[in-house]
Amino acid sequence: MITLSQADLQILKQKNTALYLKIQILSLESGQYKVDDEISGSLMDLSIDVDADSDLRRSCNLTLIAVDDKFNAEPGSNVWLDKYIKILVGYNNILTGEIQWYNQGIFMVNAPSWTYDATTNSLSLQGLDLMAKMTGLRNGYLPGVPTLIPEGSNVRDAIIATIKLAGFEQYVVEECKNVDGVIQEVPYDIQIDRGGTLYNLLEELRDILPNYQAYFDIDGIFHYEPIPADEDEPITMTDSILQDVLISEDINTDFESVKNVIEVYGRTNEVDYYCETPEIKSIRYEGANVNVLTLPNSAGPEAYDYNETLGFIAPSGSGNFEFVSMNADGTQPKSLADPNGTIIRSLSEGEYYVIQFRYEEPPYILLGHDQVYAIAKDLNVNSPFYVYGSIGEIRKVCYGGEYDNIINDDLALQRANIELYWATRLNDSITLSTLPIPWLDVNILFAHTARGQEEKKYIIKSFSVTYSDSVSMNINAITFYPYYTTSNSNQYIYLDITTMYEKTPIQVLDTGEVLVASGTTENYKLNLQLPNAGNYYVRYLNQSGLWAYRQIVVDKPGTYTLDLS
Numbered sequence: 001m002i003t004l005s006q007a008d009l010q011i012l013k014q015k016n017t018a019l020y021l022k023i024q025i026l027s028l029e030s031g032q033y034k035v036d037d038e039i040s041g042s043l044m045d046l047s048i049d050v051d052a053d054s055d056l057r058r059s060c061n062l063t064l065i066a067v068d069d070k071f072n073a074e075p076g077s078n079v080w081l082d083k084y085i086k087i088l089v090g091y092n093n094i095l096t097g098e099i100q101w102y103n104q105g106i107f108m109v110n111a112p113s114w115t116y117d118a119t120t121n122s123l124s125l126q127g128l129d130l131m132a133k134m135t136g137l138r139n140g141y142l143p144g145v146p147t148l149i150p151e152g153s154n155v156r157d158a159i160i161a162t163i164k165l166a167g168f169e170q171y172v173v174e175e176c177k178n179v180d181g182v183i184q185e186v187p188y189d190i191q192i193d194r195g196g197t198l199y200n201l202l203e204e205l206r207d208i209l210p211n212y213q214a215y216f217d218i219d220g221i222f223h224y225e226p227i228p229a230d231e232d233e234p235i236t237m238t239d240s241i242l243q244d245v246l247i248s249e250d251i252n253t254d255f256e257s258v259k260n261v262i263e264v265y266g267r268t269n270e271v272d273y274y275c276e277t278p279e280i281k282s283i284r285y286e287g288a289n290v291n292v293l294t295l296p297n298s299a300g301p302e303a304y305d306y307n308e309t310l311g312f313i314a315p316s317g318s319g320n321f322e323f324v325s326m327n328a329d330g331t332q333p334k335s336l337a338d339p340n341g342t343i344i345r346s347l348s349e350g351e352y353y354v355i356q357f358r359y360e361e362p363p364y365i366l367l368g369h370d371q372v373y374a375i376a377k378d379l380n381v382n383s384p385f386y387v388y389g390s391i392g393e394i395r396k397v398c399y400g401g402e403y404d405n406i407i408n409d410d411l412a413l414q415r416a417n418i419e420l421y422w423a424t425r426l427n428d429s430i431t432l433s434t435l436p437i438p439w440l441d442v443n444i445l446f447a448h449t450a451r452g453q454e455e456k457k458y459i460i461k462s463f464s465v466t467y468s469d470s471v472s473m474n475i476n477a478i479t480f481y482p483y484y485t486t487s488n489s490n491q492y493i494y495l496d497i498t499t500m501y502e503k504t505p506i507q508v509l510d511t512g513e514v515l516v517a518s519g520t521t522e523n524y525k526l527n528l529q530l531p532n533a534g535n536y537y538v539r540y541l542n543q544s545g546l547w548a549y550r551q552i553v554v555d556k557p558g559t560y561t562l563d564l565s
């Protein structure tokens with residue numbers, strides 16, 4: 001988040017501003033940046049590019065007048081492999097008479113080239129994002145043996161260990177959390193083969209959940225955090241501020257990228273064991289009669305190794321059980337849970353499932369089906385891309401490549417939901433030509449009223465700025481639509497269900513028969529949260545043990561009641 005003072009805003013209102021440029025030569029010692037030298041007054045040309053979607057977020061090109069041998073590309077000079085440059089832009093504040101300096105970033109020195117003639121003795125060089133230190137551009141290669149981060153590792157700890165191998169000690173690394181706030185561990189073994197880099201390792205960790213970003217800020221501090229997507233994200237720049245520097249604008253809408261149905265195919269789950277005779281049995285357990293899903297197989301109840309898997313077809317009655325047992329008689333029952341730890345007590349009869357064995361509680365984890373799969377649809381009746389609206393379904397199927405690393409249906413659903421968010425929301429963009437705004441950054445929000453439109457929030461995805469004989473800035477942004485509404489409970493949709501019988505399994509399906517919520521009544525009550533407005537079917541087991549259905553229509557946020565008694 002950028003914190004601005006009145007002086008930062010005042011300089012944008014000045015009609016004539018004297019600009020200054022200077023470079024600090026830095027070295028990295030014990031993870032800290034040390035200023036070795038400073039250059040000012042000799043810069044001829046500077047351009048900076050910042051792109052939130054690029055692996056190397058920041059880059060620059062500069063040309064300066066070389067006044068002495070400090071600029072020779074040799075050990076000990078200001079232009080060598082171990083040096084970094086920090087670029088600062090100064091604005092003269094006409095009210096205070098002081099120069100306000102703005103950091104434009106810390107870069108690695110690259111590709112120095114000389115130009116010498118009768119009138120010019122200049123040095124041109126590139127500045128690379130600090131992330132380049134972890135790629136093959138510098139010393140980011142891992143040792144010549146495969147590197148492994150085992151399944152179950154903490155993502156935050158693994159990221160910190162990775163950047164420290166590159167010599168970086170300053171960082172802000174958040175926990176990796178999925179949409180319901182549960183910490184997501186490394187879901188599979190991450191192995192980088194010979195010839196891989198630290199960045200390959202970091203990239204795998206970053207992409208475990210698709211809504212996280214990893215980057216170095218202008219102070220050279222490494223960040224791992226979610227991309228802004230909450231409805232209460234702060235606005236850094238208001239439209240009144242923007243109008244002081246705006247020169248022109250262009251608005252573009254991309255129909256080609258619009259998709260309102262997303263299917264995600266993940267890893268194919270190969271099983272170590274298979275149960276041929278699954279059955280639901282009623283047993284006496286801790287003083288009560290409970291239904292147990294029995295899955296006897298050749299391994300026996302205690303012969304499983306950590307992370308081994310078992311496949312089975314859900315038998316009749318799988319819509320209502322309390323525990324799972326590896327014994328045919330239902331003894332030694334234990335809980336079945338999804339990867340987030342939520343207890344599972346209902347499966348769809350006749351469908352193939354895969355569970356994974358763990359040593360900790362709960363010991364049985366439901367990975368999903370033989371083919372990891374999830375589907376997400378735009379079921380918001382207020383959305384212009386509503387699947388049952390005028391445009392119908394526009395489908396995108398995601399498979400192969402990075403999707404093969406998705407190891408369970410829960411992670412596939414999270415990926416499908418955020419892919420849907422990207423495909424039905426982020427399809428209109430704006431390009432602004434402005435005077436330079438020295439404190440600007442990417443993935444920050446601003447408000448703007450484009451010509452002929454109402455005021456909107458935009459999120460900056462990239463910009464480029466040039467300081468030379470003339471100055472200019474181009475900003476590329478997209479309309480901001482919140483993905484999370486965690487700060488406003490009034491945006492949630494709840495369904496309160498009452499039943500005649502205790503322990504009644506209930507499933508909520510959308511009109512495409514995709515399961516969106518499920519649970520079992522406690523004290524004849526069940527409260528479920530629905531993803532958005534739309535038409536739903538509520539499926540429940542009646543007194544005859546048969547599935548019955550009720551249809552409900554949800555048209556806005558709030559709490560809805562359904563009496564099945």
